[in-house]
Amino acid sequence: MSASLPLAVSLPLLGALATTLAPRRARTLGLIAALASSAVVAWLVVAVWTQGALRVDLGGWSAPLGIGLEAGGANTLLLAMTALVALAISVHAGDYFRDRIQLGHFWPLWLLLWAALNALLLAADLFNIYVGLELLGLAGAALAALGGSRAALSASLRYLLVGLLGSMTYLLGVALIYTAYGQLDLGLLATQLTAGAAEATALALLTLGLAFKAALFPLHFWLPPTHANAPAPVSAALSALVGKVAAWLILLLWLGPFATVTAPAGATLLGLLGACGVVWGSWRALRAERLKLLAAHSTVAQIGYLFIFVPLLQGLAPGSERTTLIGALLLMALTHGFAKAAFFLAAGQVQQHAGHDRISDLGGTAQRLPATTFTLGLAGVALIGLPPSGSFIGKWLLLEAAIAQGQWWWIAPLLAGTLLAAAYVFRVLARAFNLEPTPQRFVNQGRAELPGLVLAVIAVVGLGLAAGGLWGLLEAVEVER
Amino acid sequence: MSSALDTLLPMLIVCSSLVPGAVIFLVREDSHLLRTTLNMAGALTKLVLVGVMIWGVYHEHDYESRINLAPGLDLVFAADALSVLFVTLSTVLWLVTTIYAIGYLERTPNRSRFFGFFSLCVSATVGIALAGNLLTFVICYEILTLATYPLVAHRGTPEATRGARIYLYYTLSGGALLLLGAVWLQTLAGPLDFVQGGILGALPTALHGQFQVIFVLLLAGLGVKAALVPLHGWLPQSMVAPAPVSALLHAVAVVKAGAFGIVRVVYDVYGVGLSASLGLLGLLGLLASITIVYGSLRALVQDGLKARLAYSTVSQVSYIALGTSIFGPIATVGGLVHLVHQGIMKITLFFCAGNYAETLGVHRVSQMDGVGRRMPWTTLAFSAGALGMIGIPPLAGFVSKWYLGLGAIDGGAGWVLVVLAASGLLNAAYFLPILYRAWFRAPPEQWPQEHISRRRLETRAALLWPPLVTAALCVLAGLLAAAPFSPLEWAELIARREYDR
């Protein structure tokens, strides 16, 4: 069972290697690798569900000398989301990239990115996270540049440099921790870390480094141009997965090993930055003139929501209340992952059909592609946080916690973000109602349209009505420990 | 009856329109027959299931479907006497409106999209009716907003998208307040299952201040859909929608969802006793009275037929809130029975307005001279609805007003009689001139735009039968008010269960 952990990282990596060696067969090989990687993750989820948390020490070397991979409740869920979204992107990309050379470049990089994502989610020590981050940054920047336009190249270069800046900051934090404790394993650190100036500085550096990658306000400036200019399947991966994983790592550090180091003031600061991100990102999305730019700004806002959980979770003793709130946090993250990927895939479809993605001129295209417009609508529902989507339940629980803990000021950004999101989503959807001729069919290009639609349905219906299982998994792992 | 049915029936009733709705989106635009079959199959299945439920609830049978969404959050669909009242209304009127809509939208674009959202809209309404706790109510309430938006925007003209946008602004802002109120209340009181007599009465009095604030939040959220002044601005704007949508919005789905929510919150969350002692009923009564008079006054000056009906809705729906705001079983009966009566009367009026527009191109009151001679059956149905609205015995509206008046005296709220009298006079003042024009003025040489020429029937059969059926229901609901299973009898059953605990 525990063999599935290293396989989850090495299978996409092998796929990347294979598609590099045989670029002519890239599409077939890539799809096989995608399917195999998803299957391994499915196996992993089953294993965690039945046996509780899993840990593997690579090469038989245990911490502090060796490096380990760990699958608990939360990261297994994120891993599963990543696999489903990545599978959908893989299917969609086969149709999106018409150019053979582009396709040959896409597959190895994309599988490399996937391997990095899995490695980061499973990583159990600080340095492994550094390596994963660098891999993620390199693969992500190269993918974002695939479009080849000047805007895309320039945005990717900036993305790469900001990513490197983040990694260096992060690495400095790692060095500080190693100076003080002589080890980097998260599990061991959790038992040893005490509050102190060196630890606080290290946490600040680690957080800052990751915040660049997660596009936490005000370090989000690089995100909109990068995500808006990349090819749509790449934007989907960057927005739905890459930023999410970096944000998750910050939350992991704050709520896990470094919990003893954190202070309410620091947690409130993170929450405040998140809240600013929610309002600012939503506002910029509302002002955006292009569909993909709108989606990119909306990602800044959606990442922000996750950080509002920090001040509410900091200082909350382990127990059912904490598990509930962590579940809500994950539910928001998962819903956004599915919804944003769906939104970008649909936006790419619109862009390919219309030849542009200016929102004001999208009417006819939106009318001609009912399934794609429907995907945009469903994903939009999840982005706004309207029922029955998973983010509605997440927001409900977040509001409930804010009121119950007397931190009622978080209500304001939540409601503002929700209403602004409604405004920017419906600004797009309103274009679908016009006097253009009626299409005959709902689905016009199955391979291109269906992956996004499936993701959107998962975000709205699946996570909304069947989210109970999420807490089941969290509690199952909790009991095992 | 098996227990599996008890736990499945409410869910099945919701799904009986949800599943056909989802499938209709996939239906090819030109597969008219398949779409109609799906629609009718859904509507008839729902009718049968609701019939079973009426029988069961009357015999004090418990139906409850429950899904756990998250720790402490359950999606609950359950049946009590109040939900059955609303479910029955929506199911019957949905069937009628579906037939009407099939006739009305013949050969127009985007029908798969329309009927898909139409079914979703009804599913949400039924979900609201069957909601067993406040969370479920909020979920269905928001889904209703989402499902009606495409219907309002359906025509795709700039006016339609504008009306839809205004509709959305109002309802989503209201939804946010409702969400906030519901979450806040849940942190104080735990899961908010609807229980007859309310659940807040047992909590410490120290929380009463917060309860008052929360009630205002909830009322603001629900008042948007119930079109309480000053939150009614969206309703006349959304008149741009096709006639079946207006009919559904005004008679069953949207405004009723708001009014029904107010009833639920007062009776089954706060409890009518607690609401009265916190002074909340007074606030509700005041708002309702202002809305009744204001709506009627605005209706008086509208020349557009649908606009006049829209303001009439603003006014008439608040009778339900008014009945709720008076402490006492008789007024409760008046308010609840009006939930049904206003529905069947107003849907009749909107069907007729749609017929005039679709058949003759008549959109304004000033164009209605002599339509009674060209379209006698439609005008007859219109007259039944209008006279019912005014409150002429023995039509349905009379029964509501009679009980509201009796209840007001019984509850010691004599001033309500003034509101009722004023409103009755104003209703007469804006409906009777229409009837006079229609029946007694001479028809013009030529109608504005005669789309459908007169053959055996005055218009298409699918357009003619629905208003005739609902008009007959208006008459029957008044004449047979004392018969078993009439809306009045059912409302009395609910009031008995609420007050005689």
Added chain:
Amino acid sequence: MIPLQALYGSAGVVLFVLGLWSFLVHAPLLRKLIAINIMGSGVFHLLIAIAERGTEPPDPVPHALVLTGIVVAVSATALALVFSRRLEDAGGPPEDEC
């Protein structure tokens, strides 16, 4: 021994800060890239200083970290250079960036 370690370590921190300053202040991409590399060298210095903690032989883990870090830094620099080259070929960065 200790002063040497402190000297090495603080030199690393100074390098990091210098690199950061340079990154933030200078607009040209090549300078930013060099600045990043200087920051990296700073961190590597610090790690090497940590390895020397008075035990014989020195702690091997930081050495391994530095080696990995250098490999990563070299590949990242290479990729950034390729981007700059492509961008130059395409006519330089666009004027109006969203």
